[in-house]
Amino acid sequence: MLGAIILGLVLQDPALPQWAREDPFAWERARCHPQIRGDTPLESCQFRVRQQLAAELGDSLPEALRPTTSLEACARAQAEANFAVQCGQSREVRGPAGPQLREPARCSTRPRARPDGGVIWEEVCDPAGSREDTGGLRINLSGQN
Numbered sequence: 001m002l003g004a005i006i007l008g009l010v011l012q013d014p015a016l017p018q019w020a021r022e023d024p025f026a027w028e029r030a031r032c033h034p035q036i037r038g039d040t041p042l043e044s045c046q047f048r049v050r051q052q053l054a055a056e057l058g059d060s061l062p063e064a065l066r067p068t069t070s071l072e073a074c075a076r077a078q079a080e081a082n083f084a085v086q087c088g089q090s091r092e093v094r095g096p097a098g099p100q101l102r103e104p105a106r107c108s109t110r111p112r113a114r115p116d117g118g119v120i121w122e123e124v125c126d127p128a129g130s131r132e133d134t135g136g137l138r139i140n141l142s143g144q145n
Contacts, residue, residue: 016056
């Protein structure tokens, strides 16, 4: 029951309190907080709150909070569309969309003598293409390459 009352208070557009008239930026932040607006997109919430502020404050509304034509066009498009409409700036695509196919690095495990007489094994990896393929093990018997 209490949840329904709180939800009703959140969903309705109350008249602007005095503190909202003094700090309209705080009013917008408070009304469009993610926990308050729920699933409503931020742009839609900002448009609704800015329309309310413009109606209440008129010319005393700061320029940054005045509803813009892009927000109005976005609100109209969302109301008329039967599908999702993206109203913000489009996301910048960086790099190719598909996976980058590269030759993996070549790794080999080699023994190394320790100063105290033991042997440790270390893994050495060379980036792809940095080491020539020699075709396997070669033994120089006559001193010729």
